Amino acid sequence: MQRFQQYIGGVFEDGAASFESLDPATGAPWAVMPEASAQDMGRAVDAAWAAFRGREWAGLTASARGKLLHRLADLVQAAAPRLAALETRDAGKIIRETSAQIAYVAEYYRYYAGLADKIEGAHLPIDKPDMEVWLRREPIGVVAAIVPWNSQLFLSAVKLGPALAAGCTVVLKASEDGPAPMLEFARLVHEAGFPAGVVNILTGGPAAGVALTTHPKVAHIAFTGGPETARHVVRGSAENLASTSLELGGKSPFIVFEDADLDSAVNAQISGIFAATGQSCVAGSRLIIQASIKDAFLAKLKAKAEAIRIAAPDQMTTEVGPLCTYRQRARIADLVAQSLGQGAKLVTGGVVPDGPGFYYPPTILDCSGLPDAAGLRQEFFGPVLSVISFETEEQALALANDTVYGLASGVFTRSLTRAHRMIRGIRAGVVWVNTYRAVSPIAPFGGHGLSGHGREGGLAAALDYTTVKTVWLRTSDDPIPDPFVMR
C-alpha cells in the first residue's frame, strides 16, 4: 500500500498514528495516511507561528511572496495529472473532472500571486493639522484552514492563495476522507521554496480539527464543510477568538421558466446535480419548474439521466463515479427512502447497486405538492435531484427562498426583465443566469444563512487575511500641549 506523510515545519514525517484510506471505486484499502494527534497539530501551529514572526517569511516583500506563489502555480500545473489521479483514487471523483479542475487550481494560485503586492493600505485626510495618519494592511497571523473531502485541492487553493498573498502562515487540515492529493501537494509547497513552517499540511478527523481551531495562536479559521461541524468550529473559536470564514452547504434552487431554452437548461441541470456525483456544495438540487413544461422537461431529463455512464472514476469516459464514502452513500439512501415515505415519486434511480464500491445512481424525486419533503429540505451531497413545480414568477421566487441555506442558484429564462427581477429577489451568494456551476478566481463565492459567511475568490477574500493597523505620526516639533486632554 502507498504511504503518505504529513508536513510540519518544512519536514515530512509519519503521524502519531495512521489510518487506511479506502478506494471508493472498490471499497478496498489502498493507502496508509498519517493521522495527526492534538500534539502534532500543536507542533504545526507552533511552526506556523515561528514562521509568521521569522525574517525568512515576514522579511519578504509582498512581490517576493507573489513570486513564490507563481512558482507554486507552475508546479501545480505541471503536477496536475499526478494530483488528479490521486484525487480520483482517494476520493472517487471522476478523472475527467479532477484533470480539468486541478489544472485550473493553478490559476487560483496565479491570481493570488498577482494580488500579493496589490493589497494596499490607505492614507487618511485626518482632521488635525499636525498629524499624518495612515492604515497598514498587515497579515492577520496563523490561519487554520479546514477542508472537506470533495475538491480538496480546489477548496484549499481558495484559502492558501489569499492567506499567503497577505503574508499569513497556514496550518491546513485535509479531510480524513481522501487526503492523498493534499499530502502530495505538500511536496510542491516544499519544492516551491516556501520557508519552513509557512505552510503545514496534516490530516485527521474531528479531534485534530478541534486541536487546530481552538489553538491560542490561531488568528483566523477558514472552514469549508457542513453546518453542524461549522457550529463546533465557531464554538471552538470562543477559545482563541479567531475570526472565521465559513463555506457551508446548500440546497440551491434551479429555476426553469417556460420561455427558457429547454435543451440547454436540461444540460445545465444534469451538470448542476450529477457532475461530481452530486458532491458539490453548489449542486442545483432543487429543480423549481414551471408547471406548463414540467412533463416535457422531466422526460428529457430522465432520458439523459438514464443514459449517464456510471463506471470506474479513473476512466475518461465515466460521467458519474462512486461517492467518496460508504457513510455518504448510506446517508443518501436514507434520505431518498425518507422522501419516498413522505410521498415523493421516484422518476428514476433510487436503488443502491450491487457490487463493490460506493456507487449510487443519478436519481430524480418528484416532490410536487410536498414542500417539506426531505428531498427539498436536506442537503444530500449526492446525485439526487428533487423537483417541485410553480405557476407564477412570484411562486418561483418564494420556493427558491424557502430554505435555511443561501449559497447558489440558477435561473433559466429568455426574458431579460424577468432575469433581473429574479437576480434581485433570490437570497443566495451566487446567481447563475442561463448557466450553472461556473467558477473563477476572479469571482467571489460564498453564502448566507446556514451556507455560511465570508467570501472566497476575488480581491476582497485577501482582505479577510489581513488586519488594519492605524498609524498616527505627529509632525510638530513643539512640545505636547495639555496632557490631560485627548489629542
Ligand SMILES: NC(=O)C1=CN([C@@H]2O[C@H](COP(=O)(O)OP(=O)(O)OC[C@H]3O[C@@H](n4cnc5c(N)ncnc54)[C@H](O)[C@@H]3O)[C@@H](O)[C@H]2O)C=CC1
Ligand atoms: N460552501 C462550500 O464551498 C462547500 C461546502 N461543502 C460542504 O461540506 C460538507 C461535506 O463535507 P464533509 O467532509 O462531510 O463535512 P464535515 O463538516 O463533516 O467535515 C469538514 C471538515 O471538518 C473537519 N471536522 C470535523 N469535525 C470537526 C470539528 N469538531 N472541528 C474542526 N474540524 C472538524 C473534518 O475532519 C473535515 O476536514 C457538505 O455539507 C457540503 O455542503 C463542501 C464543499 C464546498
Ligand SMILES: CN(C=O)/C=C(\CC(=O)O)C(=O)O
Ligand atoms: C465551491 N465551488 C465554487 O467555488 C464549487 C465547487 C467546489 C466544491 O463544491 O467542492 C464544485 O462545484 O465542485
